[in-house]
Amino acid sequence: MRTSFGERLLDLAVNGFLWGFRILIVVIVVLGTFLTIRAGKYTSEQWIDFVVFGISQGSIYALIALGYTMVYGILRMINFAHGEIFMSGAFGGYFIATWLTGIGFMDKYPVFGLIISMMFGMLVSTLIALLVERIAYRPLRGAPRLVPLISAIGASFFLQYTFRGFFGPGVYAYPSMKALDGEWIFFGIGILKVQIVVTIAAVVMMSILYSIVMFTKIGKAMRAVSENKDVAALMGIDVNRIIVTTFALGAAMAGAAGVLYALTYRQVNFFTGFTPGIKAFTAAVLGGIGNIPGAMVGGLVLGIVESVGPALFLDSIGIPRPYQLKDAIAYIMLVMILLFRPSGILGERVSKKA
Amino acid sequence: MSILNIENVHTYYGNIHALKGININIEKGEIVTLIGGNGAGKTTTLRTISGLLKPREGSVSLNGEDILKYQAHEIVYKGISMVPEGRGVFARLTVLENLEMGAFSRNSKEEVTRNMNRVFTLFPRLKERRTQVAGTLSGGEQQMLATGRGLMSNPTILLMDEPSMGLAPVLVELIFDTIQQINKEGTTIMLVEQNALMALTIADRGYVLQTGEIILSDTAENLKKNPTVQKAYLGME
Numbered sequence: 225m226r227t228s229f230g231e232r233l234l235d236l237a238v239n240g241f242l243w244g245f246r247i248l249i250v251v252i253v254v255l256g257t258f259l260t261i262r263a264g265k266y267t268s269e270q271w272i273d274f275v276v277f278g279i280s281q282g283s284i285y286a287l288i289a290l291g292y293t294m295v296y297g298i299l300r301m302i303n304f305a306h307g308e309i310f311m312s313g314a315f316g317g318y319f320i321a322t323w324l325t326g327i328g329f330m331d332k333y334p335v336f337g338l339i340i341s342m343m344f345g346m347l348v349s350t351l352i353a354l355l356v357e358r359i360a361y362r363p364l365r366g367a368p369r370l371v372p373l374i375s376a377i378g379a380s381f382f383l384q385y386t387f388r389g390f391f392g393p394g395v396y397a398y399p400s401m402k403a404l405d406g407e408w409i410f411f412g413i414g415i416l417k418v419q420i421v422v423t424i425a426a427v428v429m430m431s432i433l434y435s436i437v438m439f440t441k442i443g444k445a446m447r448a449v450s451e452n453k454d455v456a457a458l459m460g461i462d463v464n465r466i467i468v469t470t471f472a473l474g475a476a477m478a479g480a481a482g483v484l485y486a487l488t489y490r491q492v493n494f495f496t497g498f499t500p501g502i503k504a505f506t507a508a509v510l511g512g513i514g515n516i517p518g519a520m521v522g523g524l525v526l527g528i529v530e531s532v533g534p535a536l537f538l539d540s541i542g543i544p545r546p547y548q549l550k551d552a553i554a555y556i557m558l559v560m561i562l563l564f565r566p567s568g569i570l571g572e573r574v575s576k577k578a
Numbered sequence: 579m580s581i582l583n584i585e586n587v588h589t590y591y592g593n594i595h596a597l598k599g600i601n602i603n604i605e606k607g608e609i610v611t612l613i614g615g616n617g618a619g620k621t622t623t624l625r626t627i628s629g630l631l632k633p634r635e636g637s638v639s640l641n642g643e644d645i646l647k648y649q650a651h652e653i654v655y656k657g658i659s660m661v662p663e664g665r666g667v668f669a670r671l672t673v674l675e676n677l678e679m680g681a682f683s684r685n686s687k688e689e690v691t692r693n694m695n696r697v698f699t700l701f702p703r704l705k706e707r708r709t710q711v712a713g714t715l716s717g718g719e720q721q722m723l724a725t726g727r728g729l730m731s732n733p734t735i736l737l738m739d740e741p742s743m744g745l746a747p748v749l750v751e752l753i754f755d756t757i758q759q760i761n762k763e764g765t766t767i768m769l770v771e772q773n774a775l776m777a778l779t780i781a782d783r784g785y786v787l788q789t790g791e792i793i794l795s796d797t798a799e800n801l802k803k804n805p806t807v808q809k810a811y812l813g814m815e
Contacts, residue, residue: 441678448668448679454630455666460654460683460731 242563249560252537259540266535272413274532280419280488282527283426287481288504289511289519290433291474297450297514298470300369304376305360306478307501308383309353313479314492315387316348317341318396321483325399334403342425342483349479350472352383357471362464380501387494395493398486422484429480430520433473437516446470450514499551503530506558512568521569530554581606581766582627582658582735587636589619589626596622597633598790604735604768609761611769611777611798613811614787620770621663623787624737627768628660629653640735654683659733663740663770665724669713673704676712676723680730689732696763697726700756718749725756735766742773754780774811778802786811 260266288310295303321341324330330337360379364372404421407414437443449456449466457463485500486492503526511522533553534546543549561568582604589597597619604610614620625631627638629650638646640656648656659680668676677697681690698705701722707715712723721741728736738757742750750773758780761767771777778784778798786794786807794804801807 441682444671444675444678445682447671447675451668451670452666454650455662455668456679457630457650458628458654458660458662458666459679459727460651461679462649462651 246560246564249556252541256537256539256541260536263540265539269413270535271532273415274535275528276415276419278528278531279524280423280426280527281531282507282524283423283430284481284485284488284523285500285504285507285527286520286523287426287429287477287484288500289508289523290430290477290516292505292508293511293513293516293519294437294446294470294474296508297516298446298467299361299365299372301361301372302376302505303361303471303474304373304501304505305356305379305383306474307497307499307504308380308387309349309356309475309497310478310482310485310501310504311387311492311494311497312352312383313345313349313475313482314486314496315345315391315396315482316479317345317483317486318398318492320344321401322399325401330399331402334401337401338421338425338487342480345483346476346479349475349482353471353475353478354468356383357468384494384497391494393494395491398490398492400490401487404487418487422488425480425484429477433477434516436473442466442469503551503554506554506561509558510561510568512570515568515570518568518570525569526554526557529557580604581641582768583637583639583642584623584627585637585639587623587626587633587638589622589631589633591622596790597626599636600787600790600792602785602792602795604766606734606766607761607764608783609757609767609769609781611771611774611781611784612787613771613774613777613784613807615772615810617789618787619790620787621739622790624660624739624768624770627737628658654731654733657734658737659728659731659735660737661724661728661739661741664743665717665720667712667715667720667723667727670711672709672711673715673723674708676727677704677708677730680727683731690730693730693732697729700729700759701726718745718752721745721749721753722756725753725760729760729765733765735768736760737768737770739770740772741769742771742776750776774807775802778807 288306291306291309292303295301321330321337324337324340356379360375361372364375404418407416408420437446445456445461445466446469448459449461449463453463504523507522507526508519509522510526511518511520530550530553534550538546538549580603584600584602586599586601587597588595588599600623612620612623622631626633629645629648632646637644640658643656645653645656668679671679677694678690681693684690684693703719704722704726707719712720715723725738725741741753741757745753754776757767757769769777769781778801781798784796784798784801785792786801794801794806796804802812
C-alpha cells in the first residue's frame with residue numbers, strides 16, 4: 225500500500241514536471257514570438273536572411289543526418305564517429321581546394337573546382353568510414369548493443385586526435401573562392417551566393433542518394449536488409465556487403481557535407497566534426513531515426529529553427545545575446561523530441577526490432 | 579538420383595542439442611514433407627539446409643556438392659530457395675520490390691521477367707497488388723508473396739516452412755494446390771508442416787521428426803496409415 229502510494233506520487237511528480245516543461249516551452253515560444261513581432265525590431269529582409277541561412281545550414285545537417293539514419297536502419301546502432309568522418313571530408317576538401325586554388329584552376333573553373341573538391345572530400349570520408357567499420361564495428365557484430373556504441377565513441381576520439389596529431393590543433397583557413405563571394409539578387413532581396421550553392425549542392429546529393437536507395441537493386445537490398453537480415457540472406461543478398469555499402473554511402477554524404485560546411489565557415493580543424501555531428505544526430509532523431517526522408521526533413525527543420533529561433537523566441541523576453549543560445553535551442557529540441565515523440569516527425573516505429 | 583542429401587547432422591543452439599544426427603534424402607521432382615510437433619526441430623532443419631545455421635557435425639550436399647562451406651546467401655546461387663516461417667515478407671517494400679529481391683541472385687533481365695510472369699500466373703492476386711506495400715497485404719496474400727518470392731530465383735529445390743500457418747482453410751487449400759502446381763512444373767519441394775494431414779496428402783514421402791530425431795520415414799501413403807502418426811499428428815485414436 226505504502227509503496228504503491230509512493231510510486232503514484234512519483235508518477236504524478238514526473239508527469240507534472242513533463243507537463244510543466246511542455247507548458248514552459250510553449251509559453252516561451254508564443255510569448256517570445258508575439259513580443260518580437262510586435263516590437264518590430266527585425267526587418268522582413270533580416271527574417272528572410274535567417275530563413276535562408278537556416279535552409280543552407282539545415283541542408284548540411286540533413287546530409288550528415290542521412291549517414292546516422294542509414295546505419296541505424298541497418299545495424300540499429302548510432303555511429304558516433306560519423307561527425308569525425310564528416311570532419312575528415314572537410315579536411316580532404318581543404319587540401320584539394322588549396323591545391324586547386326594554388327594552380328589557378330579554382331578561379332578559372334569554379335564549378336569543376338567545387339565538384340572536384342567535394343568528390344575528393346567524399347573519397348576521404350568513405351575510405352575512413354570503411355576502415356572504421358572494418359576495425360571498430362564489424363568484429364563487434366552480434367555483441368550487445370551497448371558495445372559497438374562504446375566502440376564508436378572510441379573511434380570518434382581516435383579520429384579527432386589522429387587528425388590533431390597530424391595537422392595540429394590550429395585552424396586551417398579554407399581558400400576563398402571568388403566566384404562564391406557576394407550576393408545574388410532575387411526579387412530585390414540579396415542572398416549570399418555561398419548559401420545558394422551549398423543548398424543546391426546538398427539537394428543534388430540528397431536526390432542522388434534517395435534515387436539510389438529507392439530505385440537501384442542495391443538500394444532495395446539495403447531496405448530489405450534493414451527489415452530482416454536473415455530473410456535478406458535467404459534472397460541471396462550478401463548482408464555484409466550491403467552493410468559496407470551503407471557505411472560508404474553515408475560517409476560519402478558526410479564528406480560532401482564537410483566540404484559544404486567548410487565553404488560556409490571558411491575554416492576546418494580537428495574538432496570541426498563535433499558540433500555538426502551532434503546537431504545532425506539531433507536532426508536524425510527529430511525526423512525519426514532509421515527514416516531517410518525523416519533525416520532530410522529533420523535537418524531542415526533543425527537548421528531553420530536554430531537560425532530563426534533565437535531572434536524570434538528569445539530576443540524580446542529579455543535575453544541579452546540570444547544568438548549565443550542557438551545550440552541550446554537545438555538541444556532543447558532533441559530533449560523535447562525524446563520526451564514527447566521519440567519516434568520523430570515522420571514516425572518510424574523503432575522499438576519493435578532489436 | 580538424390581539431389582539433396584543430409585547425413586548425420588547435429589545442430590546446436592548454444593548448448594541446446596536441437597538436431598541429433600538426422601538423415602534425409604530428397605530425390606529430384608519429389609515433394610517431401612517433414613512433420614512433427616512444436617520444438618521438434620523442423621525449422622532448425624530448414625535453417626541448417628539454407629545455411630542460416632551451421633551444424634557442428636554431419637554433411638549437407640546438393641547434387642553431390644558439399645554446401646556447408648557456403649554462407650546462406652551463396653547457397654541461393656546453388657539452387658536452394660527458402661520460404662521462411664511466418665512468411666517474412668519485407669513489409670515496407672512493395673510486392674514488386676519483394677519479388678525483385680527474390681530474384682536478387684539472377685542477373686539476366688529476361689529470366690527475371692519470365693519468373694515474374696510465372697509467379698503472376700500462379701498468383702494473379704499478386705499482380706493486382708504489385709504496387710502495394712507488402713505490409714498492407716492480408717495473411718494469405720503475404721504467403722502467396724513469400725512463395726512467389728521464393729520462386730523468383732528459379733530454384734531446383736524449394737524449402738517451405740509452415741505455409742499453412744495462421745491461414746483460413748480455404749487459403750490453405752489454395753496454397754497447397756499451388757505447391758503441387760509448382761512441383762508439377764519441375765521444382766522439388768521440401769515442406770515442413772504442423773498440418774500433417776494436408777502435408778501427407780500432397781507429399782510423395784515424409785519424415786517424422788521428434789525432439790531432434792527422425793523417428794519414422796516412409797511414403798506419405800504409409801505414414802497416413804501408421805498408427806503412431808495417426809495418434810500423434812492426425813488426431814485419430
